[in-house]
């Protein structure tokens with residue numbers, strides 16, 4: 001296996017000495033440069049719908065929450081695809097809650113639209129879906145499937161996703177892999193009740209699953225969800241509870257780069273939300289190589305409220321484009337061209 005072993009990972013997660021941590025950032029940045037280069041791949045994120053049948057206890061678009069719901073029309077989606085093409089993005093990510101109205105046929109049509117009309121690589125992120133659906137979308141041309149497992153700790157998983165099982169989610173990832181998708185997953189950092197040991201196991205699981213994409217963001221409390229006003233008894237003692245900070249998140253990004261050197265790793269919006277000033281830069285200089293600007297029509301953006309005060313939520317796609325180009329250049333990096341798939345298969 002690449003990178004540190006479990007005890008090495010744990011030591012880094014608990015490290016507080018800034019000069020030692022500088023070695024971790026340096027090593028992760030070096031592996032990033034050597035393995036995936038200086039390109040920062042741009043994935044245009046389109047939020048298709050904020051309807052969801054799940055009750056995830058951390059998420060602001062959970063079923064049952066009072067919230068104005070939206071679903072993009074076919075015309076609106078077509079406009080997003082044109083915008084992605086105009087802005088030069090090689091990939092679109094079609095994301096939604098687990099919305100039963102996003103039927104097999106409807107999504108297959110969206111995939112064909114993105115491929116034929118705009119020639120884009122398509123990543124789907126639509127939750128736990130049946131084998132048949134995954135197969136139909138793959139046949140329609142979808143390239144990648146993204147399904148974060150959120151935590152590798154089966155007990156914690158049950159607590160934050162009532163009625164759901166970690167094993168079932170991992171099975172969907174395996175199935176997507178068998179169907180020939182590039183597969184992505186990821187976790188939240190600092191979930192109430194998340195221990196350092198379980199976070200180390202999250203990172204080891206990324207390597208075991210041999211993921212092409214790994215998204216890591218801090219847990220952000222949403223006050224109108226059960227976990228957003230977490231009862232103190234859910235939190236572990238301070239020495240055991242993982243903090244949901246930018247530093248801890250970038251430690252996980254850096255360690256992920258070491259154990260999955262060829263993976264595509266985004267500097268997430270959640271990281272930019274806990275550190276609006278420099279969250280993206282911290283991610284991109286500590287192992288990340290992907291930026292996912294939103295292409296969701298402005299009037300819907302704030303309604304995809306998985307957590308509050310999301311970074312960039314009030315910005316237009318054009319202003320995001322200007323901002324990210326400037327910030328990527330400021331790091332001496334270059335925006336990616338083309339679909340930006342996996343650099344190479346793991347050895």
Ligand code: 5AD
Pocket residue numbers: 058059060148150187188217218219220221222270306307
């Ligand atoms: N804090 C941080 N990330 C969240 N997500 C959902 N709710 C929250 C939250 N409260 C993330 C999950 C999910 C992705 C779409 O958004 O990781 O997979």
